[in-house]
Amino acid sequence: MRSRPTRAILSALGIAIGIAAMVAVLGISNASSADLTNKISRLGTNLLTVSPGRDLFGDSTQLPVDAIGMVRRIGPVQSATATGSVPGATVRRNDRIDPLASGGIAVVAARTDLLGTIGGTVHSGVFLNAATSRYPAVVLGSVAASRLGIDRPGGQVYLANRWFTVIGLLDPVALAPEVDRAALVGWEAAGSLLGFDGHPTTVYERSPDESVEAVRSVLAATADPQNPQNVQVSRPSDALQAQLAAKSAFTSLFLGLGAVALLVGGVGVANTMVISVLERRPEIGLRRSLGAARGQIRLQFLAESVALSGLGGAVGVVLGAAITAGWAAYQGWHVVMPVTVLLGGVAAAAAIGTAAGLYPATRAARLTPTQALSTV
DSSP states (O other), X not given: OOSSHHHHHHHHHHHHHHHHHHHHHHHHHHHHHHHHHHHHXXXXXXXXXXXXXXXTTSOBOOOOTTHHHHHHTSTTOOEEEEEEEOTTOOEESSTXXXXXXXXXXXXXEEOTTHHHHHTOOEEEEOOOOTTGXXXXXXXXXXXXXXXXXXXXXXXXXXETTEEEEEEEEEOOOTTOHHHHTEEEEEHHHHHHHSOOOOOOSEEEEEOOGGGHHHHHHHHHHHHOSSOGGGEEEEOTHHHHHHHHHHHHHHHHHHHHHHHHHHHHHHHHHHHHHHHHHHHTHHHHHHHHHTTOOHHHHHHHHHHHHHXXXXXXXXXXXXXXXXXXXXXXXXXXXXXXXXXXXXXXXXXXXXXXXXXXXXXXXXXXXXXXXXXXXXXX
């Protein structure tokens, strides 16, 4: 290895790339999954949403105006609130922008207790309260604010052909992403200024964890006793759980790609060792003439192959760990790097080295002294 450093480095590089890819994929996946799991734990899995479905003819239905009050009557319910879509209303940065260029921002009537139920937080400014919910004031979701080019409260937007004052901007809401793309106006203001009919579009409800399934079973019939079959009940945290499962699937895919890189590296090591046997036949013949047994020759070349792969594996583990730490820091995650992943990377490299060196080592051991020295 010292006599052919360039060849050794290039051979070990293939192993290093494969191990680095696998360690980085596992490390980043673990850090991302841990962050998502912690987020789910913080937000809770006890939020349920009620929304209108479709009737037998495929037409959209409506929730009753008193659906919120009905849901609040369920014994275990801790809080219930709602948002209501304001059809036909658009929001623009100013009155000179084409009304059709809405940017996908929905105008939504919101209750003042919305954030407490969905686990939302205000990024800057204030949320709607008993006073502002009666006047032309608006709170923008994180995506809506970005699309309108607004980064602080105090300005105005042109909403439904009149000016509304922006009083607050929200942080992203993981359990209610539809709020991120909405311009929220007060429930009373939506009725008096925008013609909102008072029918909630989505009812959000929280109850103790142990009561979630029991509440879920009666939500549809409680929210709309006359047409419970037209009501949809869902749990937003299920989407986050599905996201976690999707991350696991992608991890398996990337691990497969890392394994391919590792296989290519193993072939490179095997090729290097075969060439090494051919170049070092005189050395092999001399050692055999001095009394070295076949097993000793085999062990020599096998140890060299394992050392070459082990060197690449060690470099790959360090590189993969560095990539994981850098990406986790960039994303604001905690670094999660199980020791088994690091040790597994080195062990995998050693196993590849053993497999790659087995044939060249056996070939070298089969050479007789006369065959080996005949090339001198």
